[in-house]
Amino acid sequence: MLASNLTIRPLFEEAATVDEPCGLAMLFVRNPIERAAPGQIVFFEGDRALHLFVIREGNVRICRQLHDGRRVITGFLAKGDVVGVSFKNRYLYSAEALDNVSFQRQTKVEFEKQLLARPDLRPMLLTQLCDEVAAAQDQMVLLSCRSAEERLCSFLLARLQKSMAQGCEPNVINLPMTRLDIADYLGLTIETVSRTITKLAGQGILSAGRRHEILVLKKSALVQRAGEDEADGDDTVDDAPRHYHH
Amino acid sequence: MLASNLTIRPLFEEAATVDEPCGLAMLFVRNPIERAAPGQIVFFEGDRALHLFVIREGNVRICRQLHDGRRVITGFLAKGDVVGVSFKNRYLYSAEALDNVSFQRQTKVEFEKQLLARPDLRPMLLTQLCDEVAAAQDQMVLLSCRSAEERLCSFLLARLQKSMAQGCEPNVINLPMTRLDIADYLGLTIETVSRTITKLAGQGILSAGRRHEILVLKKSALVQRAGEDEADGDDTVDDAPRHYHH
DNA sequence: CGAAACTTTGATATTTCTCAAGTTTAGTGG
DNA sequence: CCACTAAACTTGAGAAATATCAAAGTTTCG
Incomplete structure (x- = not known):
């Protein structure tokens, strides 16, 4: 088995807009392209996590359902994103199509095997995991005190x-x-x-x-x-009061 | 270089209570034990990320500071936890001693080198990263709607x-x-x-x-x-009204 | 064109924050 | 060992942000 339940961004974001799959995404090319209509669920939270997926076209939301009906979306995926990497047996969230989505899947076993054959791709897996953690922590900050x-x-x-x-x-x-x-x-x-x-x-x-x-x-x-985030001004500047906490 | 800025729990939580370092923690044993008094900072957010650390004794908080003074704690570390794994050049958060802490450090370069020499430890790194992502997502759920x-x-x-x-x-x-x-x-x-x-x-x-x-x-x-979490009752049961959102 | 889904707007309720003051605890030095 | 101080914690009253409930507008799609 391999890696915890999570979503992986392509190593080179720009390259994702090109149609030639690169990076981890290339490990899916041999498999048929599947499609999902808006609202359709690619995989369910709690399902046995047998496959990884790469989005080829369209957008996907990653959801967690609380037993009382509340829902949390932990991320959005787009073309080139890989999802489902996991050391866990079951998906910790579901993936639902926002629009017309096309994607490919790969079994975990096959993914691992191919990864062994391409050791140059291995660091990408780590990089992606790390970026994922960084993104999740940013989101924690956002949810914590903004x-x-x-x-x-x-x-x-x-x-x-x-x-x-x-x-x-x-x-x-x-x-x-x-x-x-x-x-x-x-x-x-x-x-x-x-x-x-x-x-x-x-x-x-x-x-x-x-x-x-x-x-x-x-x-x-x-x-x-x-409040925080990358600066990159290009026009007028206003006053922006803030408040909240401490 | 190696892995994104984040904290790593020991593979076998129980074993962490034993004094024999195991898992990734064993890659630190050759280095001297350092100490930090309560409130002292082990490393600062924004510092060049040259080392990884393992906690040997005591407790540590992981903080992110917002420029307007607000603070977020993204986690707490205890004996056996490894922190500082990162593909990034700089720490994304600081680590501060809660009590009397003893720890060891290891340069990233040396850590990587030793990891190559012990390929059996490599999956542990992935497991830890995955667990970290899972924990961060749980915290997102908690902060989102509880x-x-x-x-x-x-x-x-x-x-x-x-x-x-x-x-x-x-x-x-x-x-x-x-x-x-x-x-x-x-x-x-x-x-x-x-x-x-x-x-x-x-x-x-x-x-x-x-x-x-x-x-x-x-x-x-x-x-x-x-509200959610693991069930494991052992005594009286009360009524617990809830509310909030949707 | 009409229905369903999605979005906006309004009025009110609730939670949690803020500010302020008091209480307890732990640690220091006499 | 006790008194004293600073830090940590608790408690209260009022304010603010956001949620909830309800209804009306839009857009989309068949």
Whole structure:
């Protein structure tokens, strides 16, 4: 067996936009491409973890269900992401298609075997695991002590970066997930997410066009309101009060 | 280089109580034992990440500082835990002694070299990374959608398990950290932690004796109030209303 | 075109935070 | 060994953020 239940990003994010699978993703190329329609579940939390998956097209949400019905989304996957690496026998979360998804699977056993044949790919596995931990810890910080506005701004900036990398028009954020997905990812309610977007739009910071697309008008203001994160200003600067905790 | 910035639990938790270092911890035995007094910092967030560390005695908190002064504790370490594994050049968090700590260090380079010489230890690194991711995701769930009471009860149960494993008297929780540490770990304020403990004590579920020790009177009630987690009842059962989100 | 799903908006409730003051504990030095 | 001090913890009252409940608007898709 191999590695804990988790999601793995491609080693070279940029390369993921190219159609030639590289890195760990190349270990899946021999298998047939499968498809999942929006809302369809690729694998269930609690299922025996027999396969790893790589996303070829579309977007996926990673969910954990609490027995009382509450749901937490621990991440979103896109083209090139690998998911299901695990030392555990069962998946610790389910993976659900957000839109039309195509993916490939590989049995754990075969994955391991191929990994042995390609020792150059092994460090990538470690790198991915480490990045995964870093991402999870960042999310812990976000959930621990950030206000709704800070959470949403952080999220939108991360999404903006991803959208840009995927070749969207500049300053356009692609949001393949619903508001409820965003809420469950940020530890908020759908109403709070909606209100916060409305507020930011009212301040001229962004403009919510179609449901799954947001235009960023003042990136610097978004960065400020995100509280931490990467700086990379390019326009006007506003004042951004903050509060909360200690 | 090797592995992302994170903390690693010993492969066999039980064995950690034995003084013979095993697993990854054995890669440190040749180095001198260093000591840190309470409050002293073993390494700083942002420092160049040149070493890995193993805790030999005492307890350590893992902190991330936000630029506005807020602090998040992402974990606590104890005897046998390894910390500092990273592909990154700099530590993503600092490690601070809670009490009198003794530890050993090892350079990354030497650690890697020794790991090559002991290929049987390599899967342990993966296992640890995976466990780390799983733990971080559990914490995300906790921070995402659990009430103060649920968080505290989860935390106390986890600590109870750890205390038992370390050979404390049954039902005694050892808390080497302060209330503020607990608050920063659970994403609450110190006042909320205090009030919640008081409330649980008032309900006869636990009894706060000395500052760093709590006696569990009704473990099953604690499990119920924790909301999820491992079941393992052994006494009375109460009703536990819950609420919050969706 | 109409229904269903998704989103926004509003009014109110609740939790938890904040600020402030008091109490206990642990540690120090006389 | 005790008194004293600083740190840690508890408790209370009020404020703020966000959740909840409810209803009305949109968009999407058949």
